[in-house]
Amino acid sequence: xxxxxxxxxxxxxxxxxxxxxxxxxxxxxxxxxxxxxxxxxxxxxxxxxxxxxxxxxxxxxxxxxxxxxxxxxxxxxxxxxxxxxxxxxxxxxxxxxxxxxxxxxxxxxxxxxxxxxxxxxxxxxxxxxxxxxxxxxxxxxxxxxxxxxxxxxxxxxxxxxxxxxxxxxxxxxxxxxxxxxxxxxxxxxxxxxxxxxxxxxxxxxxxxxxxxxxxxxxxxxxxxxxxxxxxxxxxxxxxxxxxxxxxxxxxxxxxxxxxxxxxxxxxxxxxxxxxxxxxxxxxxxxxxxxxxxxxxxxxxxxxxxxxxxxxxxxxxxxxxxxxxxxxxxxxxxxxxxxxxx
Numbered sequence: 476x477x478x479x480x481x482x483x484x485x486x487x488x489x490x491x492x493x494x495x496x497x498x499x500x501x502x503x504x505x506x507x508x509x510x511x512x513x514x515x516x517x518x519x520x521x522x523x524x525x526x527x528x529x530x531x532x533x534x535x536x537x538x539x540x541x542x543x544x545x546x547x548x549x550x551x552x553x554x555x556x557x558x559x560x561x562x563x564x565x566x567x568x569x570x571x572x573x574x575x576x577x578x579x580x581x582x583x584x585x586x587x588x589x590x591x592x593x594x595x596x597x598x599x600x601x602x603x604x605x606x607x608x609x610x611x612x613x614x615x616x617x618x619x620x621x622x623x624x625x626x627x628x629x630x631x632x633x634x635x636x637x638x639x640x641x642x643x644x645x646x647x648x649x650x651x652x653x654x655x656x657x658x659x660x661x662x663x664x665x666x667x668x669x670x671x672x673x674x675x676x677x678x679x680x681x682x683x684x685x686x687x688x689x690x691x692x693x694x695x696x697x698x699x700x701x702x703x704x705x706x707x708x709x710x711x712x713x714x715x716x717x718x719x720x721x722x723x724x725x726x727x728x729x730x731x732x733x734x735x736x737x738x739x740x741x742x743x744x745x746x747x748x749x750x751x752x753x754x755x756x757x758x759x760x761x762x763x764x765x766x767x768x769x770x771x772x773x774x775x776x777x778x779x780x781x782x783x784x785x786x787x788x789x790x791x792x793x794x795x796x797x798x799x800x801x802x803x804x805x806x807x808x809x810x811x812x813x814x815x816x
Contacts, residue, residue, distance in 0.1 A: 489587075490513075490585065490587035490589060491587075491589065492513065492585075492589065493585075493589045493590060493591060493592040493593075494511050494512050494513050494515060494583075494584070494585040494589065494591055494592065495511065495512040495591070495592045495594075495595035496509060496510075496511060496512075496577075496579050496591070496595055496596060496597065496598055497510045497511060497512055497595075497598070498510045498598055498600075499577045499598045499599075499600040500600060501569065501600060501601065501602050501603035502562065502603070503603055504568035504569065504571075504603045504650075505548075505564055505565045505566075505567065505568050505569070506562050506563070506564055506565075506603075507534075507562070507563045507565070507577060507600065508556065508560060508561070508562050508563075509532070509560065509561050509562075509563060509577065509579070510559060510560050511526070511559045511560070511561075511585075512559070512595075513559060513585050513586075514558035514559055514585060514586045515558065515559065515561070515583070515584070515585050515586060516583070516584050516585060516586055516588070517555045517558065517561070517586075519555075523580065523582040523583075524582055524583060524584040524588070524590070525583070525584075526553065526561055526579075526583050527553045527554075527555060527561065528553065528583075529550040529551055529552055529553050529563070530550070530580070531553075531579060531580040531582065531583050532550040532553065532563050532577060532578070532579055532580070533549075533550070533577070533578050533580075534547075534548050534549070534550065534565065534569075534575050534576070534577050534578075535547075535575065535576045535578070536570070536573060536574075536575055537573075537574040537575060537576050537599060538573075538574075539574065541632065541636075542632045542635035542636050542639060543573070543639055544570070544636060544639035544640040544642075544643055545569075545570040545573045545575075545602075545643065546567060546568075546569065546570050546643065548565035548566060548567055548569055548575075549565060549566045550563050550564070550565055550566075551564055551565060551566050552564045558586070563577070568603075568647060569602040569603060570602060570643045570646075571602060571603070571604055571605065571643075571646050571647070571650070572601075572602065572604060572646075573601075573602045574599055574600070574601060574602070575599065575600060575602055576597055576598070576599045576600075577597065577598060577600065578596050578597040579591055579596050579597070580596075581593055581596060605650045605653065607653060608653075612649070614645060614646075614649060615642065616638045616641055616642050616645065617635065617638045617639075617642065621634075621638070661690050661693050661694055662690060666686050666689070669686065669689050669690065669693060670689070672693050673689060673692065673693055673696070676693065676696050676697065678692070678696060679780050680692070680712075680716070680776070680777070680780065681776060682716050682773050682776065682777075684716075688716075691715070692715070695715070699711070699712065702781070703781045704781065704782070704783050706723040706758075708781040709721065709723050709760060709777060709778055709781060709782075710722075710723060712777045712781065713760075713762075713774060713777060716773060716777065717770050717773055717774060719762055719764065719766075719770065719774070720762075720763065721760050721761060721762050721763075721774070722760075722761045722763075723758055723759070723760055723761075724758060724759050724761065725757070725758040726755070726757040726758060726759070756783075756785050756786045756787060757786065757787040757788065757789075758782075758786065758787075758788050759788065759789050759790075759791060760774065760778060760788060760789070760790045760791070761790075761791050761792070762774070762790070762791070762792040763792070763793070764792065764793070765792050765793055765794045766790070766792045766794075771790060774790055775790060778790070
């Protein structure tokens with residue numbers, strides 16, 4: 476037996492549930508990832524209800540003891556990771572090995588316009604810790620650089636408070652020193668340092684590259700300078716930048732040209748460029764695949780950069796079909812413009 480539905484209805488479920496801040500996690504020295512219970516308003520228009528408004532997120536240092544110091548930070552920007560997750564960036568690095576509390580403004584709303592649950596506006600989280608910290612490092616001012624008399628004489632804890640502030644600054648300097656090796660390594664240096672390295676190497680290629688492509692270029696740039704003026708330079712750079720396999724053919728490259736005193740009339744030959752003509756210094760770059768406008772622009776840039784100053788070139792692909800108007804017996808007239816080919 477077959478049954479059918481006589482009447483159907485459509486309806487919309489209204490969202491009246493206020494969002495909650497579920498967790499906070501430090502993903503970097505100045506970046507804290509916040510996770511909400513539902514999709515949030517993420518327009519980025521600066522409104523108080525928008526989760527991407529930096530002013531809607533505040534941070535407070537939560538000292539474990541009354542002698543523990545920590546810096547105060549302010550949110551400067553917020554980026555969306557997903558509809559329920561955002562990354563908040565602070566103005567300076569949070570103190571290492573510390574506990575902070577992040578509080579969202581009660582005006583922040585979900586994508587249905589419901590403001591935050593007033594009972595779930597704040598969470599505590601551990602600040603970011605450098606991934607590498609030598610276990611045998613002896614740079615604790617309190618433990619390694621003060622005498623026992625100094626520590627025992629600090630009855631009120633004022634010295635401990637001062638030393639804690641000093642230690643915070645020292646730890647940040649040690650972290651920077653630990654990163655120095657990675658800053659000098661092409662494979663690990665931050666992208667701004669990579670851009671500076673390429674500029675220092677005289678990078679002539681104005682082509683948009685990813686960070687990985689910049690690292691590869693930095694490693695090969697000096698070696699590529701040795702090929703400038705050669706066919707290999709164009710071929711290798713087109714493959715590197717554009718993932719294209721091109722061929723380069725000089726107009727005077729044929730080995731079948733007539734040579735005075737050597738060639739014979741009966742031998743098949745090619746009429747080469749005459750002395751002093753631009754054909755002697757011209758070449759063609761051919762791509763077996765049809766070039767996009769951007770690929771053609773970049774390939775032009777590559778060729779102009781590496782060719783010799785006196786050379787001329789043309790770039791062609793399968794879409795560049797030559798048009799001929801040849802002579803035809805019984806049709807063509809002597810006075811009509813034509814092309815010899």
